[in-house]
């Protein structure tokens with residue numbers, strides 16, 4: 001429960017997704033550019049919702065000094081984010097490049113709402129790069145640092161017997 005994406009972030013993702021779907025249905029260059037955005041954005045959003053953003057769901061609980069139950073899951077997700085971060089950032093570059101094209105054609109076709117949408121989505125990507133991804137990674141490191149250290153032999157026994165001696 002705690003490892004769910006914080007609801008404002010989920011709402012933001014859903015809103016961006018809905019606006020993009022609307023743009024893809026536009027005729028002409030705007031629709032074409034929006035469909036190109038959707039192609040690179042969709043798999044990226046799926047990965048974010050799978051492992052990049054859910055760890056942030058425990059931030060509030062931790063700040064309140066309450067115990068966190070799902071620590072193993074948080075560590076697993078944040079380790080994955082850490083190892084896949086370069087790829088995630090490359091995807092942002094590709095998404096931003098397509099969004100810049102969308103903003104350009106939206107201005108040409110006098111549809112400023114889609115240019116604003118493109119700016120909003122670019123800002124979303126920057127927020128993730130500068131705040132959300134680092135926060136998620138630091139959170140995983142923090143959780144790991146708070147775990148009791150188990151000696152290597154103890155770990156093996158724990159796995160074999162299912163009980164820590």
Ligand SMILES: [Fe+2]
Nearest residue numbers: 013045048128
């Ligand atoms: Fe996102």
Ligand SMILES: [Fe+2]
Nearest residue numbers: 044048125128
């Ligand atoms: Fe992203």
